[in-house]
Amino acid sequence: GAGVSQSPRYKVAKRGQDVALRCDPISGHVSLFWYQQALGQGPEFLTYFQNEAQLDKSGLPSDRFFAERPEGSVSTLKIQRTQQEDSAVYLCASSPRGRETQYFGPGTRLLVL
Amino acid sequence: DAKTTQPNSMESNEEEPVHLPCNHSTISGTDYIHWYRQLPSQGPEYVIHGLTSNVNNRMASLAIAEDRKSSTLILHRATLRDAAVYYCILRVWNSGNTPLVFGKGTRLSVIA
Numbered sequence: 001g002a003g004v005s006q007s008p009r010y011k012v013a014k015r016g017q018d019v020a021l022r023c024d025p026i027s028g029h030v031s032l033f034w035y036q037q038a039l040g041q042g043p044e045f046l047t048y049f050q051n052e053a054q055l056d057k058s059g060l061p062s063d064r065f066f067a068e069r070p071e072g073s074v075s076t077l078k079i080q081r082t083q084q085e086d087s088a089v090y091l092c093a094s095s096p097r098g099r100e101t102q103y104f105g106p107g108t109r110l111l112v113l
Numbered sequence: 114d115a116k117t118t119q120p121n122s123m124e125s126n127e128e129e130p131v132h133l134p135c136n137h138s139t140i141s142g143t144d145y146i147h148w149y150r151q152l153p154s155q156g157p158e159y160v161i162h163g164l165t166s167n168v169n170n171r172m173a174s175l176a177i178a179e180d181r182k183s184s185t186l187i188l189h190r191a192t193l194r195d196a197a198v199y200y201c202i203l204r205v206w207n208s209g210n211t212p213l214v215f216g217k218g219t220r221l222s223v224i225a
Contacts, residue, residue: 033213042200043157048212055210056212091156092156093157093213100147101159103159104156106156107156
């Protein structure tokens with residue numbers, strides 16, 4: 001079956017631009033996570049949704065980062081006024097209710113110039 | 114989540130077994146040991162998990178020390194496609210609504 005998909009796969013933005021990154025989770029998965037992965041590091045948690053409710057946004061690095069999942073399926077991570085330090089791979093993961101395993105998408109590689 | 118310690122990198126010859134170690138001396142009784150791996154240019158993928166007993170699946174085996182302070186992920190016959198970063202992660206059971214806490218992992222290189 002279809003896995004988690006993310007788009008775009010690559011995004012180049014000029015400093016100060018706004019970007020929107022999309023995640024399509026596996027159908028029926030209740031939980032959705034966003035992670036940020038800097039070069040050479042492991043992924044770091046940004047935010048978590050259970051259905052449409054954003055239950056944890058403690059990992060968002062600043063108020064320039066905003067995530068939504070309005071209908072409990074597709075999610076969008078928006079970064080306003082991008083900075084060079086926002087350059088990273090942004091990973092989305094989903095999991096079924098009550099299951100431990102998270103299924104990751106391929107990520108969006110963001111480069112801010 | 115308790116901390117894990119892994120070597121930064123390891124190297125293996127193709128078709129030989131690989132033993133990837135993980136130390137977790139502060140593990141609690143409710144922590145499960147999970148392994149994920151991340152192939153180049155891909156997101157992490159689940160490999161295996163266990164609590165106390167050794168575990169086997171089609172991808173790998175997990176050997177857990179009797180005191181649970183360390184574990185070893187075993188790839189029985191490394192292939193070039195196993196070249197990846199391997200992450201050892203501790204998770205409390207039934208914590209599906211909490212994020213995974215990744216360290217830097219072990220970068221495995223497989224030599225043909």
